[in-house]
Amino acid sequence: MSGRDRILVVDDDPGMRHTLQRILQPAYEVETAAGEMSALAQLEMQMPGRAGLAGEPGFALALIDVRLADGDGYALCQAIREQSPWTDVILITGSLSQPDEKLYRSLEEGAFYFLFKPFDRRVLLALVERCLRLQRERAAKERFALTLADDLERARRFQQSLLPREAIAAAGWRLEGRLLSCEALAGDLYLAHAGDDGLVWAVSDVVGHGVGAAMYAGMLRSTLDAARRRSPEPRALIGELLDGIDFFEAAKYATLIYGLLLPGGGLRYVNAGHPPALWQHDGRIDPLPATGFLLSTVFRDRPHTPGEIAMGPGDRLLVYTDGASEACGPDDQELGAAGLADALAGCGRLPLTDALDALLDRISAHCAGRPLDDDVTLLLVERTGDPPAGEPAATA
Numbered sequence: 001m002s003g004r005d006r007i008l009v010v011d012d013d014p015g016m017r018h019t020l021q022r023i024l025q026p027a028y029e030v031e032t033a034a035g036e037m038s039a040l041a042q043l044e045m046q047m048p049g050r051a052g053l054a055g056e057p058g059f060a061l062a063l064i065d066v067r068l069a070d071g072d073g074y075a076l077c078q079a080i081r082e083q084s085p086w087t088d089v090i091l092i093t094g095s096l097s098q099p100d101e102k103l104y105r106s107l108e109e110g111a112f113y114f115l116f117k118p119f120d121r122r123v124l125l126a127l128v129e130r131c132l133r134l135q136r137e138r139a140a141k142e143r144f145a146l147t148l149a150d151d152l153e154r155a156r157r158f159q160q161s162l163l164p165r166e167a168i169a170a171a172g173w174r175l176e177g178r179l180l181s182c183e184a185l186a187g188d189l190y191l192a193h194a195g196d197d198g199l200v201w202a203v204s205d206v207v208g209h210g211v212g213a214a215m216y217a218g219m220l221r222s223t224l225d226a227a228r229r230r231s232p233e234p235r236a237l238i239g240e241l242l243d244g245i246d247f248f249e250a251a252k253y254a255t256l257i258y259g260l261l262l263p264g265g266g267l268r269y270v271n272a273g274h275p276p277a278l279w280q281h282d283g284r285i286d287p288l289p290a291t292g293f294l295l296s297t298v299f300r301d302r303p304h305t306p307g308e309i310a311m312g313p314g315d316r317l318l319v320y321t322d323g324a325s326e327a328c329g330p331d332d333q334e335l336g337a338a339g340l341a342d343a344l345a346g347c348g349r350l351p352l353t354d355a356l357d358a359l360l361d362r363i364s365a366h367c368a369g370r371p372l373d374d375d376v377t378l379l380l381v382e383r384t385g386d387p388p389a390g391e392p393a394a395t396a
Contacts, residue, residue: 004029005060005132010039010076011092012069016117020063023121024128031059036071036079039064043084059087060132061112066093077111088112088131092119152184152211159185159214162221167352169384170194171263172313175201176352177379178360180323182372187213188321189221190379193228199261200232201379204295205274205321206254209375219247220254220295232260234270234306238292242300253296257319265383267317268308275322278341280348281315285341288317311383318344318359319381323374327363335366352380 006029009020017032024030033039043059062080066073077089089111112131115124160179167176177190187206192199202224206213227240237258248254255274259267271277273294276287292304311317320340327335343362347355359378 006031006058007128008033008039008042008059008062008087010035010062010068010073011065012067013065016065020124023124027125028128035068036076039076040079040083043080043087058084060135061128062087062089063128064089064091066091086135088135090115090127090131092117155211155214156181156184159218163190164192168192168194168199170199171261172265172383172385173199173261173381174352174384175199175261175379175381176356177203177377178356180360180372180376181209182323182375183210185209185211185214186375186377187217188323188375188377189217190319190377191221191225192379195232198232198263200228200259201261201319201381202228202256202258203274203319203321203377203379204254204256205323205375205377207252213375216248216252216254220245220256224256224258234258234260234268235304238270238272238304238306241295245295245297245300248295248297250297253294253298255321256295259317259319259381261381265311265313266308267311267381268306270304270306272304275320275325275337277320278318278337278344279309279311279315280318280344281312285345287337313383313385315383316344316348316355317381319379321375321377323372323376324359324363324378326374327367327376328370328373329366329368330370335363339366352382356380 004027007024009017009024009030009032011017011020011032012034017034021030021032031042033042039062064073064076068076073091077091080087080089090113091111092115113127115127163179164177167174175192177192179186179188179190181188187209188204190201190203192201204217204220204224206216206220223244224241227237227244230240231237241256256272257269257274257277259269261267269288270292271288271290272292273290276289279286279288288307288309291307293299293302318340325335325337325340339362340359343359347358350358356378363376
């Protein structure tokens, strides 16, 4: 195998076949066919896995006369596009009648170009080389796209692996979350951890989405987890976090809501510019407003005053990113926090897993087939009751 591009010449004129072969042969591997049937037979032999030609590349280009003794060059062009889509086609004709119509039809059938006989040798060689160069560039871009898609899929699986794999139940609490990315990678994150000091959870949304937002979300997650390990108390954690976000550019920011769940039913939290969590209790739903500014180097010196509530058995808290409340339907109307609150009220008696499914179904129904414009994260926290005497403070 020479490694040179292979070209198929199809013409019922032996002299033309010989001329084209002589012009092209020094630079390319050239085979010829006298008509449509023999050309299709040779193309069939180039299909991957055909006996006798294992390892041989298929034809990169076919030069086809429009008028063939046993068929039609346009029809052959179409057949090649279906049978061997990687093979480009240049149509050739010796008829000068209706040149515009011939050119239009050749392009309509998917031909790369159209030549009239007689043609200049240099024009033919330049056209063939241009066609094959563009083909190589296209193949390189396709290989790069496949590599990029593989890399993104690996990154997506890694990002998903960082999420809690199942609900966490401890110390009279139960919590569970979901994350839906509008692209391969998300700028949202959520985490939950059960430790000796209680359960902690966090939901954050880095501005934007896709690869860039996911990169910042990953760095923010590491910084957040390190701060949590030093102290799970919201006041201390938000200070540590603001001191550790030097990787944020001036125009970059994130929202964050972080909570510490205590064995007695208390919740201490900070909300850095995040959508208000929805507290379902006593037959009503109340929002928990922000306690301070966004996570940004611009606002790092602004104070945060943690909030605190006492949740009773059966109370729930829905934490979400704005991708959920701002989900739009075909009419561009957002679902809104009120829509989420209505959905939460309607699934209050369902187990957390089923309630999350119902909330996601509500978002999907509102979108009515419209793709998500932003990442969507939902976290449901439920106060299940006081832990039995002797139960450890928190176990995953």
